[in-house]
Amino acid sequence: MASLAIDVVYENGVFRPVQPISLPEGSRARVYADAPSITSTPGVCGGRACIDGTRITVWGLVSYHRLGLDEQAILAAVPSLTPEQLSAALRYAEKNVEEIDRDIAENEDGE
Numbered sequence: 001m002a003s004l005a006i007d008v009v010y011e012n013g014v015f016r017p018v019q020p021i022s023l024p025e026g027s028r029a030r031v032y033a034d035a036p037s038i039t040s041t042p043g044v045c046g047g048r049a050c051i052d053g054t055r056i057t058v059w060g061l062v063s064y065h066r067l068g069l070d071e072q073a074i075l076a077a078v079p080s081l082t083p084e085q086l087s088a089a090l091r092y093a094e095k096n097v098e099e100i101d102r103d104i105a106e107n108e109d110g111e
Helices: 058-066 071-077 083-095 097-108
Strands: 008-011 014-017
Touching: 058 071, 058 083, 058 097, 071 083, 083 097
Parallel strands: none
Antiparallel strands: 008 014
């Protein structure tokens, strides 16, 4: 199923699209509210993408995932990480594949 970003507003207990949109009957959506942000700060972890306010790199979490660890195992390996932060990191990685692949390769090369 293809992903589609829709801006919504929450009013009186209901999410309502900001702009009219036509979707098939029975369509489902996942809403990410107040999602943890991913930041890249010069001087912090080599300027690589991290969970905001931490030194937990996106590439490190993706490396765990590629090694076959599921979300529960990653959360156990990084006790300070929340499920919401992990989800935000994996969504960021899906949208920035080349950046994360480069970060992983540079780490493997010891750069």
